[in-house]
Structures are given as structure tokens and as C-alpha cells.
Amino acid sequence: MLKTNVTLTITAIVATLIGFGFMTIIVSKSQRYFERQQRLLGEINGHIEEVYTGHSVIKAYNAQEKTNKDFKELNNKLRDTGWKAQFISGLMMPLMTFVGNFGYVAVCVVGAMLAFNNKISFGVIVAFMMYIRFFTQPLGQLAQAATSLQSTSAASKRVFEFLEEEEMVDESNNTVSIDNVKGNVSFENVKFGYNEDKLIIKDFSVDIKAGQKVAIVGPTGAGKTTLVNLLMKFYDVNSGKIKIDDVAIQDLSREKVHDLFCMVLQDTWLFEGTIRDNITYNKEDVSESVIVSACKAVGIDHFIRTLPHGYDTVLDDNTNLSAGQKQLITIARAMVKDASLLILDEATSSVDTRTEILIQEAMDKLSTGKTSFVIAHRLSTIKNADVILVMKDGDIIESGNHDELLKLNGFYAELYNSQFEKAS
Ligand SMILES: Nc1ncnc2c1ncn2[C@@H]1O[C@H](COP(=O)(O)OP(=O)(O)OP(=O)(O)O)[C@@H](O)[C@H]1O
Numbered sequence: 001m002l003k004t005n006v007t008l009t010i011t012a013i014v015a016t017l018i019g020f021g022f023m024t025i026i027v028s029k030s031q032r033y034f035e036r037q038q039r040l041l042g043e044i045n046g047h048i049e050e051v052y053t054g055h056s057v058i059k060a061y062n063a064q065e066k067t068n069k070d071f072k073e074l075n076n077k078l079r080d081t082g083w084k085a086q087f088i089s090g091l092m093m094p095l096m097t098f099v100g101n102f103g104y105v106a107v108c109v110v111g112a113m114l115a116f117n118n119k120i121s122f123g124v125i126v127a128f129m130m131y132i133r134f135f136t137q138p139l140g141q142l143a144q145a146a147t148s149l150q151s152t153s154a155a156s157k158r159v160f161e162f163l164e165e166e167e168m169v170d171e172s173n174n175t176v177s178i179d180n181v182k183g184n185v186s187f188e189n190v191k192f193g194y195n196e197d198k199l200i201i202k203d204f205s206v207d208i209k210a211g212q213k214v215a216i217v218g219p220t221g222a223g224k225t226t227l228v229n230l231l232m233k234f235y236d237v238n239s240g241k242i243k244i245d246d247v248a249i250q251d252l253s254r255e256k257v258h259d260l261f262c263m264v265l266q267d268t269w270l271f272e273g274t275i276r277d278n279i280t281y282n283k284e285d286v287s288e289s290v291i292v293s294a295c296k297a298v299g300i301d302h303f304i305r306t307l308p309h310g311y312d313t314v315l316d317d318n319t320n321l322s323a324g325q326k327q328l329i330t331i332a333r334a335m336v337k338d339a340s341l342l343i344l345d346e347a348t349s350s351v352d353t354r355t356e357i358l359i360q361e362a363m364d365k366l367s368t369g370k371t372s373f374v375i376a377h378r379l380s381t382i383k384n385a386d387v388i389l390v391m392k393d394g395d396i397i398e399s400g401n402h403d404e405l406l407k408l409n410g411f412y413a414e415l416y417n418s419q420f421e422k423a424s
């Protein structure tokens with residue numbers, strides 16, 4: 001084009017630049033809407049999931065209308081934003097066609113003037129009319145691609161936000177390992193808070209000998225689960241040390257720490273799969289007799305056998321187990337794992353008292369020679385613990401065995417008596 005005629009080339013380029021300018025303005029204006037559209041789409045999906053999982057509560061509170069209203073509000077916002085995003089990006093194509101034609105007209109007008117002045121021949125105008133078509137065609141395609149690129153970039157922005165979250169502390173240098181774990185556990189001046197500004201565990205020190213059964217009791221929110229989280233290295237302490245057999249867990253890798261423990265968490269977690277798979281979770285070559293004896297010990301063997309497929313019953317949305325039955329399965333899972341340290345966080349809270357006592361006996365048998373941490377609100381189940389740590393607001397306020405603590409007549413005695421009174 002430059003070789004044929006410079007003036008016409010400049011005309012063509014300027015006309016196209018104007019087109020580009022338009023496109024950039026529209027893209028930058030509509031990007032906002034694309035981002036908002038993705039965010040709202042996330043919100044509405046979250047809302048649907050929440051309503052779907054909690055629909056019995058919603059029914060129980062007659063909150064259908066409110067839920068409907070919330071959904072409509074979100075949906076309207078999404079529709080408005082989506083409409084705007086689509087409208088603006090829909091403008092792109094006709095605009096690009098317009099810009100193409102605009103270049104066409106500009107070349108014709110400028111070319112005609114040049115031809116009048118005998119600066120160029122008529123053929124040059126015809127040639128440029130072709131060139132400008134070739135020139136603007138890919139631009140039109142770009143504009144078309146821009147629309148899908150825009151929603152992709154808005155969506156990937158959300159994904160990258162997630163991926164850019166801070167990584168966990170690198171542990172490739174933690175090559176220390178503990179062989180033949182004995183099970184001495186000590187906390188030395190441990191301080192910890194989930195947020196910088198609020199300490200939950202203020203200054204926690206305790207020495208636990210191998211094989212002891214340690215009970216942690218205390219009011220709701222005292223920091224019992226937090227303590228377990230620290231011991232399992234789900235979180236790192238702010239200061240102080242937690243040691244297992246004189247090795248600080250800070251020097252062990254997370255996997256090694258997790259291998260030392262079997263734990264039953266406060267909230268049960270079963271996955272979709274057979275009962276057998278749930279019990280032998282991530283452990284290979286578990287013999288049938290081990291599974292059955294674990295289930296017998298927690299007293300769920302009989303129930304499992306009454307299911308149509310026994311141990312091969314698939315747990316999914318259709319096979320509903322009671323909360324207690326789920327807990328029993330998770331306890332059986334911990335029994336099968338058979339690690340050297342044992343953590344039970346409210347593991348029997350949904351089980352009837354008689355079964356709880358049975359489990360307690362089975363657990364005591366299982367945990368002989370193991371250090372075990374038991375968190376329980378029903379104090380009758382931890383009476384026989386070697387050490388009872390009474391926690392309040394992140395500190396141990398009393399410690400000792402059941403009789404000592406009762407004699408002390410402090411917070412534990414008060415807790416214990418209040419339960420006893422209620423029961424009688
Ligand atoms: N992930 C978290 N982020 C921030 N704060 C948390 C987190 N988990 C717990 N907390 C706070 O830490 C405090 C102690 O919680 P923790 O779960 O340890 O209590 P708990 O003693 O186990 O109580 P419960 O008997 O109800 O199980 C609570 O005040 C709670 O609000």
C-alpha cells in the first residue's frame with residue numbers, strides 16, 4: 001500500500017486506528033460487566049447450593065419466601081449485568097463493520113480527490129478499496145474473539161485469585177523422622193491465634209508421658225479443637241514448641257506428623273463408597289477380620305450386617321445413616337489405622353450413653369500403650385483418664401485426675417456436678 005500511494009495508506013491506517021480506539025473503549029467499558037457477571041454467577045451458584053443442602057431447615061423455618069426473594073434479587077442482578085455485558089460486546093461486531101465501511105468511504109473520498117487532481121489513476125482507488133477490505137477483515141475477527149476472550153479473562157481472574165493464595169510453609173528441609181514412637185508429648189509455652197490480633201491459646205504448657213490417657217475438657221470455645229489442630233500440625237504455632245518424643249513437630253513434615261496419629265474429628269466425614277472402603281480409608285491390605293473386629297468393638301457390626309449388601313453397601317445420598325452410626329464408622333476407621341497416638345475430638349457426642357460406654361471400653365483396650373487425647377463434654381466418659389486438663393479461654397486452669405480435681409472443688413467439680421445433677 002505504501003508503495004502505491006502514501007496519502008491513501010495514511011487515510012486507511014487512520015480510519016482503522018479510529019476503529020481500534022472504539023474497540024478498546026468498548027472492551028474496557030464492558031470488562032467491568034464481565035467481571036461482575038462472573039462474580040454474580042459464583043454467588044448465585046453458592047446460594048443455590050446452600051439452599052439445596054439446607055432445604056429442610058428452610059422448610060422448618062418457613063423461609064421459602066425469603067429464600068425466593070434472595071434468589072430473585074441475585075438473579076435480577078445477574079440478568080442486568082449479563083445483559084449489559086452482552087449488549088456492549090454485541091455492539092462490537094456492527095461497530096467493526098461500520099469502521100470497515102468508514103475506511104472504505106474515507107479511501108473513496110480521498111482517492112477521488114487525488115484522482116481529480118490527477119495525482120493517481122482510477123485503478124489505485126479500486127486497489128485500495130480491496131486493500132482496506134483485507135485490512136479490516138482480521139480486525140473484525142479480533143473483535144469477535146475479544147468477546148469470548150473477555151469472559152475467559154474475567155473467569156480466569158477468579159481462578160487466579162484462588163491460586164495466588166499464600167502457600168503453606170515449605171517443608172522440604174524437614175527430614176527428621178521418629179522411629180518407634182513412644183508417645184511422650186509436651187507443649188512448651190505454646191501461643192497461638194488464628195488471626196494475628198486474637199490469641200486463642202495464650203500460654204500452654206503440659207508434659208504428657210507415653211501411654212497416658214489425657215482428657216481435655218472445658219466450655220465451648222475454650223480452644224480444645226484448636227489444641228488438636230496444633231498437635232496435628234494443621235496450623236503452626238505462633239511461638240513455643242510442641243514436642244513428640246523430644247522432637248519438635250516444627251522439624252517434622254506434615255505427612256510424618258499425620259502418620260503418627262489416628263484421629264476422630266468432631267464432624268464426621270464419610271465419602272461416597274462402600275462401608276468397607278470408608279473403614280479401610282487409605283490403608284492397604286486390611287484383612288476382613290480386622291475390619292469386622294473393629295466394627296464389633298464399636299458395636300456397629302450387627303447394624304452393618306442388616307444392610308442389604310453388608311460391608312459392601314455403598315454410602316451415598318440414598319443410604320442414610322444416623323449421626324451416631326456415622327461416628328461409629330469413623331471410630332472404626334481410626335481403630336483400623338492403629339497409629340501410636342490417638343485423638344478423639346467429641347467422637348462419641350452423637351452416640352447413646354450405653355454405646356458410648358461400650359466404645360469407651362473398646363477404646364481403652366485399643367489405646368493401651370498409646371498416648372490418647374480425648375475431648376468430651378460428657379464427663380462420665382473421661383473419669384478414668386490419667387490426666388484431665390481443664391481448659392478455659394485457651395489456658396489450663398486445672399489439671400489432675402478425676403478425684404484430685406473433685407477434691408479441689410474448682411471449675412471441674414462445678415462442671416461435673418452440674419452434669420450429675422441434670423442426670424439425676
Ligand atoms: N478457623 C478458625 N478461624 C478463626 N477462629 C477460629 C477458628 N476455629 C475456631 N476459632 C475460634 O477459636 C476459639 C476456640 O475454638 P475451638 O474450636 O478450639 O473450641 P472448642 O474448645 O473445640 O469448642 P467446642 O467444645 O465447641 O468444640 C473459638 O472462639 C472460635 O471462635
Ligand SMILES: [Mg+2]
Nearest residue numbers: 224225226266
Ligand atoms: Mg471443638
